[in-house]
Amino acid sequence: MNKQLFLGDEAIAQAAIDAGLSGVYSYPGTPSTEITEYIQNAVKKEHIPFLHAVWCSNEKTALETALGMSYAGKRTLSCMKHVGLNVAADAFMNIAMSGINGGMIIVTADDPSMHSSQNEQDNRVYGNFAMIPVFEPSNQQEAYDMVYEGYDLSEKLGYPVLLRITTRMAHSRAGIVTRDRKPQNPVRLEKETKSKYILLPANARNRFKRLLEAQSAFLEASERSKYNCLSISPSPPEGGLLGIVACGLAFNYLQENFPNGFENPVLKISQYPLPKKQLLQLAEACDEILVLEDGFPVVEEQLKGYLGIGLKVHGRLDGTLQRDGELTPDKVRKALGMEVISPYSVPEIVAARPPALCAGCGHRDVYDALNEALKEYGDAKVFSDIGCYTLGALPPWQAIDSCIDMGASITMARGAADAGIFPSVAVIGDSTFTHSGMTGLLDCVNSNANVLIIISDNETTGMTGGQDSAATGRIHAICKGIGVHPDHLHAIVPLKKNHGEIKALIQKEIEYQGVSVIVPCRECIQTHARKVRQKS
Amino acid sequence: MKTDIILAGVGGQGILSIAAVIGEAALEDGLYMKQSEVHGMSQRGGDVQSHLRISDRPVASDLIPSGSADIIISLEPMEALRYLPYLKKDGWIVASSRPFENIPNYPDREKVMAEYNKLPHTVMLDVEQIAKDLGALRSGNVILLGAASPYLPIDFFKLENGIRSIFGRKGGDVVEMNLKALRAGAGGKV
Numbered sequence: 001m002n003k004q005l006f007l008g009d010e011a012i013a014q015a016a017i018d019a020g021l022s023g024v025y026s027y028p029g030t031p032s033t034e035i036t037e038y039i040q041n042a043v044k045k046e047h048i049p050f051l052h053a054v055w056c057s058n059e060k061t062a063l064e065t066a067l068g069m070s071y072a073g074k075r076t077l078s079c080m081k082h083v084g085l086n087v088a089a090d091a092f093m094n095i096a097m098s099g100i101n102g103g104m105i106i107v108t109a110d111d112p113s114m115h116s117s118q119n120e121q122d123n124r125v126y127g128n129f130a131m132i133p134v135f136e137p138s139n140q141q142e143a144y145d146m147v148y149e150g151y152d153l154s155e156k157l158g159y160p161v162l163l164r165i166t167t168r169m170a171h172s173r174a175g176i177v178t179r180d181r182k183p184q185n186p187v188r189l190e191k192e193t194k195s196k197y198i199l200l201p202a203n204a205r206n207r208f209k210r211l212l213e214a215q216s217a218f219l220e221a222s223e224r225s226k227y228n229c230l231s232i233s234p235s236p237p238e239g240g241l242l243g244i245v246a247c248g249l250a251f252n253y254l255q256e257n258f259p260n261g262f263e264n265p266v267l268k269i270s271q272y273p274l275p276k277k278q279l280l281q282l283a284e285a286c287d288e289i290l291v292l293e294d295g296f297p298v299v300e301e302q303l304k305g306y307l308g309i310g311l312k313v314h315g316r317l318d319g320t321l322q323r324d325g326e327l328t329p330d331k332v333r334k335a336l337g338m339e340v341i342s343p344y345s346v347p348e349i350v351a352a353r354p355p356a357l358c359a360g361c362g363h364r365d366v367y368d369a370l371n372e373a374l375k376e377y378g379d380a381k382v383f384s385d386i387g388c389y390t391l392g393a394l395p396p397w398q399a400i401d402s403c404i405d406m407g408a409s410i411t412m413a414r415g416a417a418d419a420g421i422f423p424s425v426a427v428i429g430d431s432t433f434t435h436s437g438m439t440g441l442l443d444c445v446n447s448n449a450n451v452l453i454i455i456s457d458n459e460t461t462g463m464t465g466g467q468d469s470a471a472t473g474r475i476h477a478i479c480k481g482i483g484v485h486p487d488h489l490h491a492i493v494p495l496k497k498n499h500g501e502i503k504a505l506i507q508k509e510i511e512y513q514g515v516s517v518i519v520p521c522r523e524c525i526q527t528h529a530r531k532v533r534q535k536s
Numbered sequence: 537m538k539t540d541i542i543l544a545g546v547g548g549q550g551i552l553s554i555a556a557v558i559g560e561a562a563l564e565d566g567l568y569m570k571q572s573e574v575h576g577m578s579q580r581g582g583d584v585q586s587h588l589r590i591s592d593r594p595v596a597s598d599l600i601p602s603g604s605a606d607i608i609i610s611l612e613p614m615e616a617l618r619y620l621p622y623l624k625k626d627g628w629i630v631a632s633s634r635p636f637e638n639i640p641n642y643p644d645r646e647k648v649m650a651e652y653n654k655l656p657h658t659v660m661l662d663v664e665q666i667a668k669d670l671g672a673l674r675s676g677n678v679i680l681l682g683a684a685s686p687y688l689p690i691d692f693f694k695l696e697n698g699i700r701s702i703f704g705r706k707g708g709d710v711v712e713m714n715l716k717a718l719r720a721g722a723g724g725k726v
Contacts, residue, residue, distance in 0.1 A: 345621055352583075
């Protein structure tokens with residue numbers, strides 16, 4: 001068996017291709033980006049016909065596009081970071097109502113410890129919420145196998161499957177054995193589609209009953225899943241017995257601490273809904289249960305509910321494990337009452353080295369000018385957004401006052417302006433603007449809000465490594481179309497030599513009572529350098 | 537046999553390429569491996585690290601537990617110290633001696649050196665100078681890999697094959713340059 005070295009993300013991508021994928025629709029977001037990128041590169045390299053691999057304007061448009069392809073009978077994938085599923089949540093919750101035709105896998109890449117995110121939400125909660133099956137691989141090979149086989153399961157059940165990974169799984173490499181490539185599905189419509197996909201109340205009530213009925217099939221799939229394994233030793237240790245539930249990667253951390261095997265009963269869970277049969281067997285065999293899971297205490301809370309029969313359940317809720325942050329082998333070790341030994345500690349002289357905007361980046365010139373322009377207004381507030389330019393929060397600029405979610409800069413600036421904040425400024429990137437900023441701009445125009453909006457355009461989705469931006473070449477036309485007055489819509493090149501001009505323009509537009517948009521536009525120096533390298 | 541390696545540096549220095557070369561070589565050797573790395577926000581000039589685990593038995597955790605790394609390979613002297621809690625008592629540090637000062641509060645070099653003097657097994661080399669002498673300015677990472685090679689559980693020629701495989705798509709000149717860099721880092725002994 002020939003093994004190839006794959007990142008978790010790449011294993012997922014390769015598995016989807018091998019399972020006969022016809023379309024991947026995504027929006028970039030760490031740590032999910034490499035899945036779609038890998039498929040794009042494979043399509044180019046191997047000339048795979050009829051496989052669409054594209055970046056969409058946002059996660060919602062991506063997931064809905066995937067549904068359209070599934071409607072036509074083909075296999076489809078949509079990948080996003082955890083907070084991306086919030087954007088796609090409307091589509092997500094209702095795809096669980098309609099169900100699917102061609103197999104559909106939705107990848108949510110969660111980020112416990114917030115390596116590159118604004119929260120650490122655990123999207124297994126979304127799986128429960130929508131009541132669909134969830135996979136949580138414990139290693140890269142499982143990730144591959146789950147996707148490869150997950151399409152069959154999705155088609156058999158008639159529902160999408162949510163694949164939940166974390167940063168650690170996404171960005172860790174291991175040797176993977178791949179399988180034979182399956183052909184893509186032909187276009188193959190279902191016999192009856194309207195009562196399924198037109199979610200008018202009369203149909204929706206039926207679909208919801210169908211979803212409720214399907215739960216027993218989901219449970220059976222989980223109880224029979226090879227990814228959920230219960231091991232109970234025939235001669236368990238004496239005394240009040242502790243059983244372990246280890247979800248996804250947590251299983252590895254348990255193994256790491258017991259390289260020669262663990263004699264207490266262990267239930268490894270990598271597929272949901274929770275395998276009730278095995279959980280009851282575990283509860284039978286133990287006096288206490290410790291739940292090891294990365295993210296929120298999702299399983300722990302459920303066990304406290306349905307095993308509420310005098311059994312003690314330990315985990316993140318009772319402080320046996322830290323409530324926040326990524327799970328590690330050390331945290332599991334401590335939770336099992338063993339000592340963590342470090343012969344050396346971090347010397348005091350070691351200083352933090354936060355990320356920074358690249359030397360030569362256009363956002364730097366924007367913030368240099370903005371800071372100077374605002375000096376004359378003591379109470380200015382700058383609402384910013386998600387992207388490289390969020391680093392304007394750090395020294396030397398410390399130029400921004402907020403970063404909440406994709407698009408919130410423009411809308412917050414409007415609300416603050418309504419409340420009397422002056423000047424009220426928004427700073428947003430080009431890709432974030434087309435992701436979720438355009439609708440906020442329309443709100444501003446409709447209410448003639450007194451805001452200055454700076455769309456710092458680097459012609460790419462920068463922070464995630466330079467993916468296509470849906471906004472490239474279109475920002476001016478979009479703003480004009482939305483109704484920004486042409487006299488208050490400006491383009492400028494963010495370069496040192498234009499510093500004075502940018503500063504003056506910002507001040508002039510602050511003085512205008514209404515919506516102004518300034519678009520400083522210069523290509524990201526990283527994507528520019530890459531293009532130069534590729535040419536040579 | 538199990539070897540746990542921490543790779544450290546500053547975003548853009550090329551630690552992920554070293555990880556890829558070792559990983560490729562380990563796989564060719566039929567060994568099991570897991571390698572966890574950092575992408576995204578942290579790559580913008582911030583500190584970056586990778587956990588690389590190689591073993592003749594399947595590797596469980598993607599992360600190295602505290603106190604069990606056999607070696608820290610760092611392209612920057614202060615960055616190696618950041619990961620000391622992972623190092624075994626008798627573990628090694630192989631580091632570039634040239635500080636990367638992109639922060640205002642970078643510690644005095646003497647203080648950094650003093651921390652190294654407290655540790656039993658350290659190897660330091662001026663990777664940038666060697667790279668300059670070789671005319672291989674972009675191969676500092678591979679020079680450091682060469683210096684670390686005596687402490688890795690992988691035959692030198694397999695690391696050379698790893699270089700051929702990882703840099704192959706960049707052309708023969710780049711492969712040759714990096715092979716030269718690898719040998720120079722190893723002290724020209726191999």
